Amino acid sequence: MSEVPWLVVPAAGRGRRMGADRPKQYLELQGRPVLAHTLARLYQAFPAARLCLCLDVDDRHFDPAWVPFADWRRVPGGAERVDSVTNALEAIAGTAGERDLVLVHDVARPCVTVDDLVRLHAALADDPVGGLLAAPAADTMKRDDGAGRVSATEPREGLWHALTPQGFRYGLLCRALREARARGLAVTDEASAVEALGQAPRLVAGRRDNLKITHPEDLGLAALVLAAQAASPSHHRGVDPSG
Numbered sequence: 001m002s003e004v005p006w007l008v009v010p011a012a013g014r015g016r017r018m019g020a021d022r023p024k025q026y027l028e029l030q031g032r033p034v035l036a037h038t039l040a041r042l043y044q045a046f047p048a049a050r051l052c053l054c055l056d057v058d059d060r061h062f063d064p065a066w067v068p069f070a071d072w073r074r075v076p077g078g079a080e081r082v083d084s085v086t087n088a089l090e091a092i093a094g095t096a097g098e099r100d101l102v103l104v105h106d107v108a109r110p111c112v113t114v115d116d117l118v119r120l121h122a123a124l125a126d127d128p129v130g131g132l133l134a135a136p137a138a139d140t141m142k143r144d145d146g147a148g149r150v151s152a153t154e155p156r157e158g159l160w161h162a163l164t165p166q167g168f169r170y171g172l173l174c175r176a177l178r179e180a181r182a183r184g185l186a187v188t189d190e191a192s193a194v195e196a197l198g199q200a201p202r203l204v205a206g207r208r209d210n211l212k213i214t215h216p217e218d219l220g221l222a223a224l225v226l227a228a229q230a231a232s233p234s235h236h237r238g239v240d241p242s243g
């Protein structure tokens, strides 16, 4: 029987780049808010997991009916994503064990498949460091000169897009985020904090359609992805019965 993970879902962003009338996690996608889709995918993969949901303290849109988990708690969001995740880890101090696996997943990634969730979980079961879903860069990469022109073409070999979930043992993740804060490092994901400790997180190849809804056009793309996934049953495969 495999280990049931903790889930941390940072959902306290304001969606500034989306520029909508509400945070993007509450925008409608196939008739339901983005947040409800994301939590449903996580629940399909890990029905017995314990969830920490990071929400803005001034959130006026959230409805607990969208949370399918039996064991969940609401945690106040912080100023940045990393602060929201840190608040979640602090909220479960004393309950979570040092070696417990914590999977952190952006609420803004509703298209993650059950198959990828289960594969990541399995890949991290015995990994001494932890790791993340990631997709190899598929485009030619340009660097700008700061004035709208190309200054260089960067080799893409070995470059990956960091996706979520990202999963690490509770003790290691707490230490990594604490040290990153102490050193004033700007970390945009959990892996970069762990890297700053000198550790090498495992890259687990994930689907490129696990997109992060960020800009206005991403909402339409996510709707197309969900429709395409519904037409193919592959993402329902591999649900862990012990979860």
Ligand SMILES: Nc1ccn([C@@H]2O[C@H](COP(=O)(O)OP(=O)(O)OP(=O)(O)O)[C@@H](O)[C@H]2O)c(=O)n1
Pocket (backbone or CB within 6 Å): 009, 010, 011, 012, 013, 014, 015, 016, 017, 018, 023, 024, 025, 054, 077, 078, 079, 080, 081, 082, 084, 085, 105, 106, 107, 108, 109, 212, 213, 214
């Ligand atoms: N203070 C914050 C900022 C972000 N997030 C969450 O972190 C994830 C990734 O962040 P991003 O895509 O940047 O979301 P927003 O912060 O909402 O977007 P923007 O940067 O455009 O305002 C999202 O699930 C978002 O809700 C969070 O929990 N707390």
Ligand SMILES: C[C@](O)(CO)[C@H](O)COP(=O)(O)O
Pocket (backbone or CB within 6 Å): 081, 106, 161, 162, 163, 164, 188, 189, 190, 212
């Ligand atoms: C964690 C993340 O999704 C990895 O790609 C991403 O860094 C979060 O988005 P942000 O715009 O950097 O907050």
